[in-house]
Amino acid sequence: FPSHDTEYYVPHAIEPTYEPTFDIEQNGQKISARQMMNVPEDAFVVGMNAANKGVYPCRKAFGENILAFSMFAQKHPDAVLYLHTDALGSIGGIKILELIAAVGLKKDQYRFVDPYVLRTGLTHQEMAAVYTGMDVLLATSYGEGFGIPTLEALACGTRVIVSEFAASTELCGDGWLVGGQPLWDAPQKSFFHVPNIPDIVKSLEEAYITADDRSEKAINFATAYQADYVYEKYWTKTLDAIFDRPAPSLQVKNIK
Numbered sequence: 001f002p003s004h005d006t007e008y009y010v011p012h013a014i015e016p017t018y019e020p021t022f023d024i025e026q027n028g029q030k031i032s033a034r035q036m037m038n039v040p041e042d043a044f045v046v047g048m049n050a051a052n053k054g055v056y057p058c059r060k061a062f063g064e065n066i067l068a069f070s071m072f073a074q075k076h077p078d079a080v081l082y083l084h085t086d087a088l089g090s091i092g093g094i095k096i097l098e099l100i101a102a103v104g105l106k107k108d109q110y111r112f113v114d115p116y117v118l119r120t121g122l123t124h125q126e127m128a129a130v131y132t133g134m135d136v137l138l139a140t141s142y143g144e145g146f147g148i149p150t151l152e153a154l155a156c157g158t159r160v161i162v163s164e165f166a167a168s169t170e171l172c173g174d175g176w177l178v179g180g181q182p183l184w185d186a187p188q189k190s191f192f193h194v195p196n197i198p199d200i201v202k203s204l205e206e207a208y209i210t211a212d213d214r215s216e217k218a219i220n221f222a223t224a225y226q227a228d229y230v231y232e233k234y235w236t237k238t239l240d241a242i243f244d245r246p247a248p249s250l251q252v253k254n255i256k
Helices: 033-037 062-073 096-103 115-120 124-133 148-155 197-209 216-225 227-243
Strands: 023-026 029-032 044-049 079-084 110-112 136-139 159-163 175-178 180-185 190-195
Touching (some): 023 033, 023 124, 029 033, 033 124, 044 124, 044 148, 044 197, 062 190, 062 197, 079 124, 136 148, 136 197, 148 159, 148 216, 159 197, 175 197, 190 197, 216 227
Parallel strands (some): 044 079, 044 136, 079 110, 136 159, 159 175
Antiparallel strands (some): 023 029, 180 190
């Protein structure tokens, strides 16, 4: 094995299926991404895709994000929050429906993914349609080891709102970085980052202005994290060093 002093960088990666996907075939019928999501075609859709795990701290910052959306939605009646997550906290998370009630969102202002669909899973193409159906991905959190949904959304041309903290800082290919303040997490002996709610609202306002177009900047940024490209650029070098022999090469295409 290589020396412990040697450093290697191998980022997470995404499938090439993640690209702008405006419609999809279900049960032999072609439907739009927003029909699949059950949101109006003319709505401004703010999307979240985050596992609802943990109560305190709630790492995905559902409280801050949903409160910020409710403040933003007061000025924008066409805004809809789409939540690809568990509403009831059944896997050790919070009861998001109680949070939604506390911030005063009305039933026509939010949608949850069907709980059966959430449990059984969507295909990569269906998830690409979900991201494409969003005008912006709202993904500020207390901290991220990486942030796959951020890259998946960018690859679909959807801008992102993420925390200016940890891995999210380097993954904001097109969108907004949200500041905040530190929160000491004693079990981990390290700090989390609590996103600033007024900054989230401001970012949503700016996202609202750019709502009707796909971001080529976001798409181009995400190509550097496609799985084959990551393997060829990073994994081969790392595997060569670990096993002291060349790793098999791939035919990598369409990478800018």
